[in-house]
Amino acid sequence: FSSKLPETTVSIFSQMTALSNAHGAVNLSQGFPDFPADPELINLVTEYMHQGFNQYAPMPGIMELRQAIANKLEYLYRVQVNPETEITITSGGTQALFTAIGTVVHPGDDVIIFEPAYDSYKPSVEVFGGKVIPVRLQAPAFQIDWDEVENLISDKTRLIIINNPNNPTATVLKQEDLVALERLIANQNIYVLSDEVYEHIIYDGRVHQSVIQYPGLRDKSFLVASFGKLLHTTGWKLGYIIAPPLLTIEFRKIHQFNVFSSNTPMQYAVARYLGQQERYLNLSSFFEKKRDLLVIGLQETRFNILPSQGTYFLLVDYSNISDQDELSFAQYITKEHKVAMVPVSAFYSKAYNQQLLRICFAKKEETLVSAIQHLKEL
Ligand code: PMP
Ligand code: GLN
Numbered sequence: 001f002s003s004k005l006p007e008t009t010v011s012i013f014s015q016m017t018a019l020s021n022a023h024g025a026v027n028l029s030q031g032f033p034d035f036p037a038d039p040e041l042i043n044l045v046t047e048y049m050h051q052g053f054n055q056y057a058p059m060p061g062i063m064e065l066r067q068a069i070a071n072k073l074e075y076l077y078r079v080q081v082n083p084e085t086e087i088t089i090t091s092g093g094t095q096a097l098f099t100a101i102g103t104v105v106h107p108g109d110d111v112i113i114f115e116p117a118y119d120s121y122k123p124s125v126e127v128f129g130g131k132v133i134p135v136r137l138q139a140p141a142f143q144i145d146w147d148e149v150e151n152l153i154s155d156k157t158r159l160i161i162i163n164n165p166n167n168p169t170a171t172v173l174k175q176e177d178l179v180a181l182e183r184l185i186a187n188q189n190i191y192v193l194s195d196e197v198y199e200h201i202i203y204d205g206r207v208h209q210s211v212i213q214y215p216g217l218r219d220k221s222f223l224v225a226s227f228g229k230l231l232h233t234t235g236w237k238l239g240y241i242i243a244p245p246l247l248t249i250e251f252r253k254i255h256q257f258n259v260f261s262s263n264t265p266m267q268y269a270v271a272r273y274l275g276q277q278e279r280y281l282n283l284s285s286f287f288e289k290k291r292d293l294l295v296i297g298l299q300e301t302r303f304n305i306l307p308s309q310g311t312y313f314l315l316v317d318y319s320n321i322s323d324q325d326e327l328s329f330a331q332y333i334t335k336e337h338k339v340a341m342v343p344v345s346a347f348y349s350k351a352y353n354q355q356l357l358r359i360c361f362a363k364k365e366e367t368l369v370s371a372i373q374h375l376k377e378l
Helices: 012-022 039-050 063-077 092-104 121-127 146-152 175-185 245-258 264-273 283-298 326-337 365-375
Strands: 087-090 110-115 131-136 157-163 191-195 221-226 239-242 313-317 356-360
Touching (some): 012 326, 039 264, 063 087, 087 092, 087 245, 092 121, 092 191, 092 221, 110 146, 146 175, 326 356
Parallel strands (some): 110 131, 110 157, 157 191, 191 221
Antiparallel strands (some): 087 239, 313 356
């Protein structure tokens, strides 16, 4: 058998969660909340199910939800987005990413990604015959050198994937980054895939910079979002993608044979729920409290803490504690000290150890307190 993905194994998130469960550890590895979603939202889903909204949704998603998204974009970013021609509801961010990559990448095309990178980008590019060109970013700032990116661009470059706010580095892009990217792709046959699934989780008064706000980017970008992150419902697998009309037409050609459409009663429920702006405006302060609790607790350990500017992740440096490589150390802590975290090396295509682990803090206060108790033993 000739594998399309010979190097791909079970994802690091599945691996660490399985190890965590096997050893009864506190699971701060895979990114998902351990607290419930809003009961009001759950009631809305069941209400729509009882009302009979249980058959296929329209292929691009129900108009009520696309309109609610357009309203949110207008409110937050002061942009007009046409829900008919530019917004498509997807089965989570992952499906949006995969289908968008399939929309623009032809066999032999180059795709630039920044590492550490979310794990789905590289295999998705390779399934469609593309070649990943990784740009290696380094701790602690993980700053992009746009001149370096420019030097990697050739006739073969078809797509640049950015992730802002970034999983796993918890850094956010600045206005000058987006301006540099906009300049870089001007007059080139290059598209941008902007993974903004953590757009509503950004700290210390920072303001999210979306590709949709930059005309030269908006014209050539796919913007990916996920309701899993916004509503604490990662298991619902509901998200959306925004792209200019021509790209949306091409995206939907693939989407309709990839999933056709996404969960109907949840779309209706989310559309109603998003009617109130607090739903997305309060998310940053909600998670900022958790981040601060974690940071204060970690200060009593021997880990060095890297700043978390956005997302519900935070990186810690353990070079004061151990010389082990990241995977071995993450496995050791899970087994012996009962806290599961993710080795950052897993987000690089070529093994690269910086003695960093990723912590997910989308957890109940008691979960974080218990994890900190364990980490103090190290
Ligand atoms: N992109 C990033 C950066 C993510 O962290 C995640 C969720 N882990 C996704 C995409 C996928 O989103 P979803 O769970 O909605 O498929
Ligand atoms: N996005 C989650 C994370 O970064 C994991 C999602 C998954 O397990 N595929 O931890």
